[in-house]
Amino acid sequence: MSKAINLALDTTKSDINNPTYKLRQGDGNYQTIRATITANGEPFDLTDVSVSFNGTTAANTKVIDYNVVKIDIQQGVIEYTPNKQMGSSVGRYKEAYFRFTKGDSTATTASFNIDVTTSVDINNEDAKDYVSVVDTVVNQLNDTTKKQLAHSDEVINGHIDKLSEKIESTTQDFNEKANKATSSVLEAQREIDSKLADTKQQIDRDFSNTNDRVKQLNDALDNIKADEPNYAHLNKDETFSKSLRVLNGLYVEQKINTRDGIDSYGNSRLHSGLIVDNGLASTANFSVDGNTITGKIDVNGDAFLNNGALIKKGLTVNGSTMLNGDTISQKIDANGPIFGHADIVGFESITSKKFRDVWVWDNGLNAHIWRNGNNVQCKISGNLLSEHPNFTRLEWNIPVGFRPIDEANIVAKVGWSNGIIKIYPDGSAWNNDTAFHTENNSGGDNSAFGGGSWLTPDDFPA
Numbered sequence: 001m002s003k004a005i006n007l008a009l010d011t012t013k014s015d016i017n018n019p020t021y022k023l024r025q026g027d028g029n030y031q032t033i034r035a036t037i038t039a040n041g042e043p044f045d046l047t048d049v050s051v052s053f054n055g056t057t058a059a060n061t062k063v064i065d066y067n068v069v070k071i072d073i074q075q076g077v078i079e080y081t082p083n084k085q086m087g088s089s090v091g092r093y094k095e096a097y098f099r100f101t102k103g104d105s106t107a108t109t110a111s112f113n114i115d116v117t118t119s120v121d122i123n124n125e126d127a128k129d130y131v132s133v134v135d136t137v138v139n140q141l142n143d144t145t146k147k148q149l150a151h152s153d154e155v156i157n158g159h160i161d162k163l164s165e166k167i168e169s170t171t172q173d174f175n176e177k178a179n180k181a182t183s184s185v186l187e188a189q190r191e192i193d194s195k196l197a198d199t200k201q202q203i204d205r206d207f208s209n210t211n212d213r214v215k216q217l218n219d220a221l222d223n224i225k226a227d228e229p230n231y232a233h234l235n236k237d238e239t240f241s242k243s244l245r246v247l248n249g250l251y252v253e254q255k256i257n258t259r260d261g262i263d264s265y266g267n268s269r270l271h272s273g274l275i276v277d278n279g280l281a282s283t284a285n286f287s288v289d290g291n292t293i294t295g296k297i298d299v300n301g302d303a304f305l306n307n308g309a310l311i312k313k314g315l316t317v318n319g320s321t322m323l324n325g326d327t328i329s330q331k332i333d334a335n336g337p338i339f340g341h342a343d344i345v346g347f348e349s350i351t352s353k354k355f356r357d358v359w360v361w362d363n364g365l366n367a368h369i370w371r372n373g374n375n376v377q378c379k380i381s382g383n384l385l386s387e388h389p390n391f392t393r394l395e396w397n398i399p400v401g402f403r404p405i406d407e408a409n410i411v412a413k414v415g416w417s418n419g420i421i422k423i424y425p426d427g428s429a430w431n432n433d434t435a436f437h438t439e440n441n442s443g444g445d446n447s448a449f450g451g452g453s454w455l456t457p458d459d460f461p462a
Helices: 132-227
Strands: 005-010 021-024 033-039 050-056 062-065 068-072 077-080 095-102 105-108 114-117 244-246 250-252 256-258 261-264 268-270 274-276 279-282 286-288 292-299 303-305 309-317 321-323 327-329 332-334 338-340 344-346 355-360 366-372 375-381 408-414 417-423 429-431 448-455
Touching (some): 050 068
Parallel strands (some): 005 033, 021 114, 244 261, 250 268, 261 279, 268 286, 279 292, 286 303, 292 309, 309 332, 321 338
Antiparallel strands (some): 033 077, 050 062, 068 077, 355 366, 375 448, 417 429
16 A cells, blocks of 8 residues: 555634545555544544545535544544545546544545546446445445355255155056046946936936826916805906915016905005905005006005006195106095195095294394295394394395295384385395384384285295
8 A cells, every 4th residue: 555645624614725636537445545533623532433535526426435544532633544446537536535434423524636537448347336335235235145045045956856756656646546536436437327327217207296286276366266255266257356465575577456455565566557346555665657546545654656646535645755657536634745746636635834923133133924826924033133224134044945936025114214115036135215223213113014015926945
């Protein structure tokens, strides 16, 4: 190793006249840098301190090398011999300094100059980043991998030889046993085929006897049904002579005629009409797509009559009733809503709830509004809690179902003051010509009263 270049570096970054470290492209592992480190002029204690060289070449590649030797720990003297990677790029280093790390603390020296001159050596490597720790780990991994692969080859080859011998022995033994098993299987197959043929003949004989027995039972059952007074019997004209009871729903594609009645405990769906002379009771939903003529229908679920119904005596429905065709009835009792998609005609009467009401409010100037048919009544009440100037909009918002056909005027009185409130088809309400106050209304108090009426074109509110 040649004579070292001596540097004096301070962690306060103060300028110290240091010589330039020069090397030619491709040089390395030769000339040593001996640096004395101070902290504001005092020796830098290197006890338990990790030291690294950090540099940026003229080609902007990074060099980080931890191969720094501590010569005098107490006096802060170190030596560093640059490797060949430091001379890979021609030109002056942009940064060159030493870094010191101890626990969470880090310090660096002032930068010093490193110049790399050109070399004509064609074997020089291109510049690349260099980190000594990473480079060392990579080399160790490569050596370990090569040793492990060599050992693995020996182990694998030994296992393969043993496995080949075992496979050969097992194959020979298997072939001997397979030949014996094939002979046994063929013998068993012949015995099975013989027994299957015998079993098939027996099944054919039993099936023929069973069909004969089923026919005898059906004939006997028909005779029992004909004599049973409470059992529905299908006549030749496809009508039931007695009542029909269904425990789990009735689904029919064609029309049903019964002279007595039907009791259904499940959902019923009839696609082609129902004619019942006496009555029908259903404890679940009931739906008919065709014409329905019946004496009376009692449905505890929803009823859907999709193509009209002529009901001679009445209809009682505990759920909603959907009538999509013409419906003619003397009486309909529905605990839920009735929806008619076509005309509903009642020979006697059809009644429904025609009354609805609502309240509107504006700081003590309140109104109770109710509707009966198309007629809407309004009654004002309350005690004013704030001023209500004239020609201003009230906070009332008349809901749909109660709005007038055209502008409507109602009388409003507060104390002894009289005025007009205008109601418009959009639901807005305006105090017209008189201001109402929280006190002294023409000498009167703040009590509000009055009212009026109008007609509405709205649909009846739900």
